[in-house]
Amino acid sequence: MTDMPPAILPPERFQQRLLAWFDAHGRHDLPWQQERNPYRVWVSEIMLQQTQVATVIPYFERFMARFPDVASLAAAGQDEVLHLWTGLGYYARGRNLHKAARVVVDEHGGEFPVHSLDEMAALPGIGRSTAGAIIAQSTGRRAVILDGNVKRVLTRLHAVEGWPGRPAVERRLWALAEHYTPDERLVDFTQAMMDLGATLCRRGSPDCGRCPFEAVCVAHARGEEKRFPESKPRKALPTRTTVMLLLQDGEGRVLLEQRPSSGLWGGLWSLPQFDDAEALQAWLDARAPGSELEPAWTPFIHVFSHFRLEITPQPARIGRLDAVDEARCWYDPSDPPSIGLAAPVKALLASLAPFALTTTAGP
Template sequence: MQDIPLTAEAFRQRLFAWFDEHGRKTLPWQFDKTPYRVWVSEIMLQQTQVATVIPYYQRFMDRFPDVFALAEAPQDEVLHLWTGLGYYARARNLHKAARVVVEEHGGEFPVDSVEALSTLPGIGRSTAGAIISISTGRRAPILDGNVKRVLTRLHGVEGWPGRPAVERELWVLAERYTPEERLPDYTQAMMDVGATLCTRGKPACLLCPFNDVCVAHARGEETRFPESKPRKTLPERTTRMLVLRDPEGRVFLQQRPASGLWGGLWSLPQFDDEAALRAWLDQRFPRAQREADGAAFTHTFSHFRLVITPSPARLHEPFSSVGETGELWYDVQAPASVGLAAPVKTLLDQAVT
């Protein structure tokens, strides 16, 4: 790490001057900054861009205006409103945390300290800092992806930020620059600089208030920082997704186990191969007729790639009931309010036509 010729106070002065003129101040969660509203926004914004989050956030707030409404809701409905945002563990943890807040804290978020707030499911040190600083105005440093990018470039911090030693170095810098006042503005400003100027691919260095002191910019190495996680070749798996339709055009779905891949979401039945698919059909729906497979496509997870082959089948006689809990006939014309895995939603949307 290289020090820059700028005091913490001078850094903050530049940051606030830029934010006052260019910062984002009309995002939905910047009004009525309760811990609940800020918390929901911070969880949604993890690994997701602001423009994508806004409509989801607004629908979520309309349905769950406070933590009590969220805690009382069935998980299916929470996952349904999350469908399309991805990283569904965030939604499950959001739901769990809401119930903890209601049952153990009387509906009040434990914002007295980062440590207390971090005990809730899905809330780490940086997210807790953002919730506290934005909703209460108390000092609590943050170190999300945007802030990491700004600090690593500004100081030329070597190494992948996911390494504990590098992360500790960045936390020291985050502590150094975090002020004692204007905490909501400071937290938002740091996020905004990273999201709108110090972007991953094409940083707008000419517009940055720190371009004259930025180590990465001085070296012409902006895109080298922060260093990427050492890459591994993603393994590839294959699956067949059965798209079984009844005479009314409804599609058969099963609910995934609560934990694991697509936990708690509703999915098309999956099989390793055609033989397993046909054996299941012979047992559950012996009158179903297989149709030609659709084109295979790939869905990429953080740790593997899943190659999905849509495998249609059709029932020509009414079959009104399902044999087990965790199963349903999904009406594509009048969809149920259930959470769907992204590739499943894609296939169901195609089934409408």
Template sequence: MKYLSEVSGPDSRVKGDKDSGRVSPLLSTEVFSRRLLDWFDVHGRHDLPWQHDRTAYRVWVSEIMLQQTQVATVIPYFERFMQRFPDVKALAEASQDEVLHLWTGLGYYARGRNLHKAARVVVEQHAGEFPTDSLDAMAALPGIGRSTAGAIIAQSTGRRAVILDGNVKRVLTRLHALEGWPGRPAVERELWHLAEHYTPEQRVVDFTQGMMDLGATLCRRGQPDCERCPFADVCVARARGEQKRFPESKPKKAIPLRHTRMLVLSDEAGRILLEQRPSQGLWGGLWGLPQFDSDAEIDAWLDTHAPGAERDEPWSSFVHVFSHFRLEITPVPARGGRVDGVAEGRLWYDPQAPESVGLAAPVKKLLASLAPFALSQPPSR
């Protein structure tokens, strides 16, 4: 390696945990931050929407949206969200339905529900001000963990706070060729030790953004651009030619396939009956089509709730993929019947004039496909 003089002296090795016995060479905090910031000043991202009027609220919303979601996808959602909810009080006063409606399409809907819960906690328990003077208080808010709390504090106040999101984990894991899946507690402890060591006291806003940008734009998961990386000469994974090996993947498990049948019950006006999902669990709090395990269950439900309704043959099944399982969905159309009013937790939805309610992604796609077609025919997909 070049620049061996830049490797720290007395504290130049991170002691591995007793299980792994790993040790890794360290750059000094000063050298690491100088290299990163020199790169960030020229190549970093400086014009993202949440970097303007940089408040704790705006940074928080962006950080939650960016969890497991690309920047390009987040930007239009963030801008619509800020237009409707310009501050935490406006968000806290909104209904969950309205929040989830604006979240529809971003996925991982627990993030939206927790965002709404956290806004109410900030208003009710912190007088509408984020507790940026306390990492523990920030991390205690719904949906905010240690790294997100650090990012909010660093980005909104400029005070030193350490982050360790997926991008930062990838950079540090490759730099030190850190063995093991980062989700393992022992590996995560080592990564926090490294992140703590490298985070400087000065220019923390740019440093934390630079770490995220480096992982997102150069130290990418599939195709790292090592030639342009400011740490190429001291990266252990690159020296071994093993960049793509790090970080190690989570041990794989077979992804199960589940099945459900969704009832597409329409009235004479072409409206579709929707039900609100329980607040916890799959698609929690969102509106969707009534779900069943079999046609017999559908028939029993129709006899009770829509006597006289005619069930048609099922439409073609399709698969919706989640992170931990796949769901095969079979739409089952039905029409008519005597539906006397709509119980709480149900509504009639007009695909031609959709309401502002949060919809599960496959349900939104299915309903959108119904709008231009007669309900006697399967929608084209």
């Protein structure tokens, strides 16, 4: 019988292997690694949550160009922040980023509380792992991280059974992360852990042949790399339906509404939404009498993490409209304002030509 790798590696051995690999093969030229400070690291960490590096880089660079420091971000309006976030998804991250900037300015004098893991983790949108990453990456002080990449590395290395979202499994992984985290080279170590998971110990196609832990990885020794980490028990995604009103005036402008600050697409601008065609018609009769409906476009599906949304775009020509209040605006596709848009709404608006609505096909 083949000898199995040890259950726990000595931390020094783990650190040496990891850092030697990172020095030769790690990522050293990411934009947030330049001019490193708590603000830049924080923005990158929030953007990188559930989003790949290649996608984040242009967003990060645009964000830094407009908001070079936490004070400029805190002073901005939410619309402008979400406009720059449009396309990254998970918009609660953008709203929390803005909220956290204001907390840092108002309650911490414009300085991130990197002296305290608990105070960092208490900021909106920052949990224990993100707080640890910001502290380690920006100050070099010892702080433990356990993001998705690190969970995957440790789960495979030790063949940790169970979905990592379960409290008992997560406690086990935090203990392993604590065990392996060194007292020195924290900037490199935390980046190396994230790089290893992102570039070699990938979710669907791990590159075990180039991994520094190939010889000691329990999952690899069993030939079960793809079994770990275990997936979250799946439930069938429910499907909801909505009708989106594409109400266009004689100048080609489209009516938008700002969503409530919480809930679906919180704080973003969207097309007016209705449960069904009857509710949409009732709204038009009450708010925009004399409007003419065009044939509805083909429905399409937008998938969220917890449900599927079937969207039916319904174009219409306006008759007249009651006064537009602060929660509504006219959007000119030929000269779009800098506001945050829900992703499917952005796609629908991009498909519109000024002064014309197609009546035969959807986006």
